[in-house]
Structures are given as structure tokens and as C-alpha cells.
Amino acid sequence: AQSVTQLGSHVSVSEGALVLLRCNYSSSVPPYLFWYVQYPNQGLQLLLKYTSAATLVKGINGFEAEFKKSETSFHLTKPSAHMSDAAEYFCAVSESQGAQKLVFGQGTRLTINP
Amino acid sequence: EAGVAQSPRYKIIEKRQSVAFWCNPISGHATLYWYQQILGQGPKLLIQFQNNGVVDDSQLPKDRFSAERLKGVDSTLKIQPAKLEDSAVYLCASRLTSGKSSYEQYFGPGTRLTVT
Numbered sequence: 129a130q131s132v133t134q135l136g137s138h139v140s141v142s143e144g145a146l147v148l149l150r151c152n153y154s155s156s157v158p159p160y161l162f163w164y165v166q167y168p169n170q171g172l173q174l175l176l177k178y179t180s181a182a183t184l185v186k187g188i189n190g191f192e193a194e195f196k197k198s199e200t201s202f203h204l205t206k207p208s209a210h211m212s213d214a215a216e217y218f219c220a221v222s223e224s225q226g227a228q229k230l231v232f233g234q235g236t237r238l239t240i241n242p
Numbered sequence: 243e244a245g246v247a248q249s250p251r252y253k254i255i256e257k258r259q260s261v262a263f264w265c266n267p268i269s270g271h272a273t274l275y276w277y278q279q280i281l282g283q284g285p286k287l288l289i290q291f292q293n294n295g296v297v298d299d300s301q302l303p304k305d306r307f308s309a310e311r312l313k314g315v316d317s318t319l320k321i322q323p324a325k326l327e328d329s330a331v332y333l334c335a336s337r338l339t340s341g342k343s344s345y346e347q348y349f350g351p352g353t354r355l356t357v358t
Contacts, residue, residue, distance in 0.1 A: 160345055228345060
């Protein structure tokens, strides 16, 4: 069975500061890993994905994440936070084969302080 | 390219009533998912279709929830009778089955259900 743990249900940073959202996963098979963003009253939008190619993955809006197998982690970072980054962020894992259903973490709400 | 469409966007019903949600996936996407997202939690898979066949419905409360995907395109999710704990956002997602981007799921805007 697969699972995802997001450390910190709420993260607050100042505008211009580093954003770090933590994600650890558990999977018995090689995983695919994803970060999604959800703005209020909207669906989920894919930020970036790891699908067994490069371990450092770059996504939209200046976000990136690094897959670390030894630490079973896939943390999301952005060097300089912008007010528009305020949203809910979800880390998800799926198997690389088969049904590929997504298992989500509980989410991290990111607040940006001016 | 049009995205995943869902309707209605909002629904308020009383407990024990029935409700139905509709989803139209991206054209050509053979795989369709329904997720339930309770406030403060991540989405949880309810059911997955491949064309018009069910791939996984292990987490669907089958005593009250049902879903169908006639002709392998549109899908409907029904709840009958609704309970207070069914209050949530119901998200539909679709995915290509093969090809370079087949691992990516595209989500609709969701239907927010409130059961009173």
C-alpha cells in the first residue's frame, strides 16, 4: 500500500522568502510522485511530477522538487515566495504501472505574509 | 483544449435526499476518476473507470453511492440517501491511457456538496 505524509498542515512565509513544503512517501514499488496546487473553490492543478527520469524536477511558477529515494522524500521548494503562491498544496504518489491511482497527503496550506 | 467539466458546482440537500453529479472528461481520455475531498483533507479515490468498465471501486460506499460511465465518455456519481458526513467536494479527473503524458490526471473544478 502507498501513503503520503505532509509535514505541517500550515506553513507561513514572508514574501520573497524561501518556500519549503515537506512530503514523505511510502511505496512498495517504484513510485511516481506529484505536487498539486489548489486555489479556493477550484480543482487541482499539477505543479510538477517525478516519473523516474531526473531526480530534480522543475515545475510551473518557479517551483521545483527533488526525489530522494534514500530519504523517501519529495519536498517542494521555491526560492522566493510571491503573494500569488498562497494556496493549498498536495503531494501525491502513484504506482508507476497498473491502475496508477493517486494517493494524496492531507495538504499544506501556504500563507504568504507581505 | 477544453478541460474536465463538472456540474453542478454547488449543491445543498437535506439528509436522506438523493443527489447526482455529472462529469465530462477531456476528449480522448479513457480513464476517469471520482474523488471525495472532505474539508481539511486530501482527495480520496472513490472509483476509477477505464472506458465504461470499473477498474477500482474498493473505497466506494456501495450501500449509498453508485457511479456509471455509459459509452465510456460522461460519468454520473449518485448518492442515495445522503448522510451528513457526505458533505465534501467531489472531484472528477481524467487521464490518457497511453502515451507520453499518460501518468498525468487532469481535474475538474469539483462539486461542493453540503448535506444539512
